[in-house]
Each structure stands twice: as C-alpha cells, then as structure tokens.
Amino acid sequence: MSDLPILLIEDDRFVAESVQQALMQSEFLVQHAADGLEGLRLARSSQYQVLVVDRMLPGLDGLRLVKQLRAEDVTTPALFLTTMSGIDDRVHGLEAGGDDYLVKPFAMVELVARVRALARRPAAQNRPTQLRAGGLQLDLLQRSVQRDGHAIELLPLEFKLLEYLVSHAGRVVTRSMLLENVWNIHFDPQTSVVESNMSRLRAKLNAHGGAELIQTIRGTGYRLVASSDAA
C-alpha cells in the first residue's frame, strides 16, 4: 500500500519534526509548510489525504486558511492543532470547516489515530445505510445489528459506539475519539466510562460465541477487526 500524502502546516520546528516523524512511521508521506501562505499554496496545488493545520501560523492563521480552502471547494479533511486555550476554540474550528481538533500537547498515537480516521473518509453525500465488518451487519436506518445472522439487541448509545467502531473498522480509535463522538464528552472523565461501556458491548457481541471483534490497543484505544478471520 502506497503512503498516504499528508500536508502538515506548523511553524513550531520541534512540534513539526515530532509530528512528521510519527506520521512517517505510520506510513504517511508528510509534506511540511512552516507558514500559512505556503500552506495555502500547497493545499491548493496537490491532492492530500489530510491537512494537519496549526491554529496560530505566521502569514495566515489556521482558521482563515481552512475557511479560504472551503470557500474554494477544497474539501480535504483538516485537523486543527492548538495550544490549550479558549473553550470556544473547538466550536470555532469546526465552524471554519475543520473536521477534527486536537489540543497541544498531545500523544502522538492520538494524532496518528485521528489522521488515519480522517484519511479516506467516505464522502458525506453518499453515506451508506448499511455497514459491514468482521461478520457484523449494521442497518443504520432500522438501527439493528446482526452478527453471523444472529440479531443483537443494543441500547441506543451502544449502537452509536458500535457504529463508530465499524465505520472505522481496521483503524485504531482512541478513548478521547470515542468520548467525543459517542458520548459528547470533551474532557477527560475520572471514571472508566469507555472501558465499562466497551465491556457491555463486547459481552453482547459475543453472546452467541465467535472471536473477539474489538481489540484493545494498549495505551491507545480500540480497533474493530475488519474481517472475521483477522482476529
């Protein structure tokens, strides 16, 4: 599999080098721009899978850069990086056309998982009504689940959790990605919310036997196996 091209727009040399290294080790091809204007030029000219954009940039700040790209119909998914600051920043980032948001300092595994989640994301207009992975079959309209032909009863939030895992099948999703996207919790809870809910979901998925579909990636998060024989 060829390396996926990523554009990193970040003026902090130290952060840029660390990010570049981490992404390259994860089979991404990283191009780096140190200021906003160069970043804008590169983002316009080439096809990238994901843009990783710092909020504060010389030349042109990250928010305006992405706003400008969206105005020019460049739909490349964008992940904002920011120093910890305002509680409204995430909202502003999404309003400007960003797709995800990560506060510095962050763990590199978190960044890699989020970039991978954004890469090759299905286009919004043709979202499937059915999801399949690892012997699972999700009907998004009926909100029903089957595993190898057996119907599985899930609570609404359990379905949402499984839907997120299945739509990222084969890729690592981190705890904070799950907290944000499944439970709308945008901070670090003090209890084992993810673990407890995950164990309920696993128990229900495995009620009729079969291999474990959801792998725990230590220190990072979880991964739903893409095909039943992969486990």
Add this chain to the structure above:
Amino acid sequence: MLPRILRTENFRLAALFVVCFLALATVLGAIVYWQVQQAQTATLLDAVDADIATIRNGFRDEGVKEAREIVQQRLGSSEYQAAHAPIGYLLLQDTQKGWVAGNLPAMQPWTGLLTIAEPGNRRGAAGSMLGRGEFLSPTLYLFAARDLAPMVAMRTHILKAFAWIAAVALVLAIAGGLFYSMRFMRRIDVMATTCHAIVGGRFSERMPLRGSGDELDRLALSINAMLDRIEALLDNLRQVSSDIAHDLRTPLTHLRQRLENALSQSRSAEDHAAAVTLAIGDTDELLRVFNALLRISQIEAGSRMAGLTPLNLDQTLDRLYETYLPVAEDSGHVLSRHISPRLAMRGDAELLMQLFVNLLENALRHTPAGTHIQLSAHSAANRITVSVTDSGPGIPAIERDKVLRRFYRLSRSRSTPGNGLGLALAAAIVNLHGGAIELDDQAPGLRVSVTFPACA
C-alpha cells in the same frame, strides 16, 4: 481655582441664565415704562381737558370776566398751590390786550398739544410741562398745562426699580452659579481622587454617594458596579495565580525528583522507560489541572454566554444515565434515575454534560461500593432542579461550602485521585447558566442540587 470654575458646565448654565434674566428684565422694564407713560399722559391730558372745558363753559355762558374768575379760582385751589411748585398751569390771553389771567406769562398762541420748558425751571433741567391751547373766541386764547416732573420722577423710579432687580438677580445668579459649580467640582474632585486611589492599587475604593439619586449619584453607582465586577475578576485572577503557584509546586517538585532519580539511578533501558512513563503521567496530570483552571476562569469570565442555546435537559440526563449505568455497575454502585420529561432550558450542552459528569463521578468516586445514587430532575415554578443524591458518608456541615472552592479536598479524599477542581468547575458552569448549586445532608449521604431557570 477661578478659571476652572468658569469652565464648569454649571457655571456656564448660570451665566446663560443671568443673560436670559437680564434680557427679560430689560424687555419687561421697557414695556412697563411705556405703559406707565401712556397712562400718565392720558390722565394728565384728561385733567387739562377738564380745566379747559370748565373755563370754556364759563366763558360761553358768562363771558371773559367769568372765565378769568374761574382761572383765578382754580389757581387758588389746593391743586395749584402745592408746597414747592404748581402742578398745573393756566394762561388766559387776549390777542389784542395781552395777558388776562393765569400763572404763565403771555406767549405766542398755539392750538393743540404743546410741550414747553417750565419757565422757572425750579426742579432741574428736566422740568417741563405738557398742555393744550385753544381759542375760546377769535380773540381769547386759553392754554392749560400740567407739570411733567412728577411723571418723569415716577418713570425714573420704575427704571431704578428694574435696575435694582437686575443687579440683585445678577449677583444672586453669579453667587449661585459659583456655589453650585464649586460643589459640583468638589464632587468631581472627590471622584477623581478616588480614581487615582484605584489606579494607585487601592481596588476596594468606591465612588462616594450623596444618596440624592441625582445624575452624579447615578454615574457613581454605575462606576461602582463596574468596579465591583472588575474587582471580582481581579480577585479571581489573583486567586487562580496563587492557586497555581501553591498547588502545582508539589507535583512539579515530584516530577523533577523523578527525572533526577532516573538520570542518576536507572541502570537499564527498562528502568529509564518506566521512569519516563511515570514522568509523562505526572505531566498529563499537571496539564489536566491547567486545563481545568483555565476552563473555570474562562467560564467565570462569562466569555461563553453567547453559546447558550435551547436544549432539552431530560435528554442530556437520560444519555448521561445510560452512559454511566455500566460504570456504576462495575464499581458496585446502584444507580437509578427519576427524570421528568420535557425539561427545556437555555444552556451550553457541552458544559452541562461536564457539570453532570462531574457531579455523578464525585458520587461514584467518593462513596463505597453498595451506595445508592439517584439522578433526578424535575421542573416547578419555572425552575428546573437536577439533583444527584447518594447514601454515602456525606460531607460534614462545616466543609460543605468549602468543597466548591478550587483545590479544596476533604481530608478523607486526599488518597483518591483528583485535583479538587471538579466542584469548583461545576459551580462555575452553574453560575454561567444563572443557576444555583446547593449541598444538603441526606443523613446519611449527600444531595447536590442544581437549579436553573427553565425555558418558557
């Protein structure tokens, strides 16, 4: 001092008032003067005409002799025999024979109204008379007149009176203007002094109030309200800074110690890796504290008021319950809910989630297994009340207010992980939503209730 007073708005108003008053006094004086002159002239001419009519009638009925007698009789009356000078003058004169009777010398006959200088001029240059002359027969000429001096004197009195009124008004207006300007300026000076004191660092100083509710008082009230808000924000900032300095020194010291130990004592790569992992954990904990502090102060500064949107709190709470039911089961707690439907309010969904997660996690983390925890919500009288009630050990009454403070931790909770910021953050979020947070004893246990204004 004086030039400054002259520049005050009050003094300018007083000066304008004086000018207006003087103009009014002048116009009023002129009108009165003119009216009095008209009335006096008319009265005077009436008297003259009455004299002429009497003499004319006498002459017509009984001839020159009678006319002369009437003239002499009138001149002998008290009216014509005033102490200093005659008030009236009469002259009966024959065109051929000359002077016949009267207290005026013969003169060139003139018919109609005539003003002439008084011959004796006994009362100064202004003295003069106004009279009327007519021929009683082709040869007999009669002139009757009245002294103008009393009339002129009266008019002079009127003018003097108005001049006095204007002078007194001028003095009063200037004195009043100066008085009020000085008082106004003194109050402004006091306010300026207060401002200087505040600039100099005495942030508790406030603008003095006279209690009269006038415009300066209202301005002072607004300024004081502004100062209160600024002082609260400053206190908040000062509190945060000292909290950070105070409570982050310990973990930073630990982190430094850990790194130093790793440098000097680690023998293998595994030792190094373990130390670095622990150090990263320490750093993450420090960052969590920083984030929480930052969030609290941002919420307290009210910067997110604009983000409040209509939402259904019952749905948020139901999701919260479903999310935490497995957590409670795993930790051996019994979680139940009692949530009324349709709890509409204005709020920030993300912050409210954090608020209730904090309250629920506090109950889960600080009570032993087997404790019952109930999440309940209902609305009454336009208020929505959400409470998290547990049957755990509760919080002693004296510590109940303190737990809402930053970094405050119950002595028995010091061993559990946490930074003492959860309830402070919760309180800040409640305040942002215009609500109130309350801690009650459940004997045994604790109930934390949050009350919000509901949407109509």
